[in-house]
Amino acid sequence: MIWKSSQWNCYNAIRSGLICHKGERLRFLTLTSVADMKRSISDCFKVLVNRIERLYPLKLVDLGLIEKRKLSYYFPDLKSDEKLRFDYLYVLTSEGACGVLHVLYFGSYINEKWLKDNWENITGGARQLVIENVDGLTGKNVARYVVSQYVSGQSRYVRHAYSKNWIYKGWRSDFNKLRRFCFNSDRFPNSVLSKDFWFEWNRWLSVGRFSYGHIQLYIDDFCVVHG
Numbered sequence: 001m002i003w004k005s006s007q008w009n010c011y012n013a014i015r016s017g018l019i020c021h022k023g024e025r026l027r028f029l030t031l032t033s034v035a036d037m038k039r040s041i042s043d044c045f046k047v048l049v050n051r052i053e054r055l056y057p058l059k060l061v062d063l064g065l066i067e068k069r070k071l072s073y074y075f076p077d078l079k080s081d082e083k084l085r086f087d088y089l090y091v092l093t094s095e096g097a098c099g100v101l102h103v104l105y106f107g108s109y110i111n112e113k114w115l116k117d118n119w120e121n122i123t124g125g126a127r128q129l130v131i132e133n134v135d136g137l138t139g140k141n142v143a144r145y146v147v148s149q150y151v152s153g154q155s156r157y158v159r160h161a162y163s164k165n166w167i168y169k170g171w172r173s174d175f176n177k178l179r180r181f182c183f184n185s186d187r188f189p190n191s192v193l194s195k196d197f198w199f200e201w202n203r204w205l206s207v208g209r210f211s212y213g214h215i216q217l218y219i220d221d222f223c224v225v226h227g
Helices: 005-020 042-052 056-061 068-074 112-123 139-151 171-184 197-206 216-225
Strands: 026-031 086-093 100-109 129-134 157-162
Touching: 005 086, 005 100, 005 139, 005 157, 005 171, 026 042, 042 086, 042 112, 042 139, 056 068, 086 139, 100 139, 112 129, 112 216, 139 157, 171 197, 171 216
Parallel strands: none
Antiparallel strands: 026 100, 026 129, 086 100, 086 157
16 A cells, blocks of 8 residues: 555654654553534643643642652652653544544653543543553554554544654754655665665664754765765
């Protein structure tokens, strides 16, 4: 089956995000809808994200959802008053009453009861959701699974979107520039870059050079060494 541009865009975004967050726990969240929603499911999700990013561990203790002595277990990398992190990519489909959101995310633990109560409040009744850990799959396989399950069926796929820290600002321009270079086999017939784009993109993302460098410098350095 030949993928369309929307499918490839989603696949590239998922796989790139998973490389950026390599070593972190990946979770999969399914958010459902009900008839007569208070707002669109996309707007509901924006409200939910805003609430998650304002939440901090000690607040869950105050709400009686977590025992204080267990904070270090659930939030080993956060201070008790530090805001939760939530880096996500979602695929919106037209399933259910008013759509379903299939969300991949990295970040802090989110209490399930808190999540259900808030989603029900935000949507006006939708309480059914599923949170799963994603283990034992490569980024390539996760990306293919999500695209094949939720994007390939064009009648149900609506769109996908991701948070600013899912990858990094300007990544798509760098992605396309490196890909064009890698596929230019006439100019660099013996280069590593020309043989395996994802190997090189993985290396670029893994070392985090995008945080202080530019993809063109990376390519120029390669040309100097392998000229």
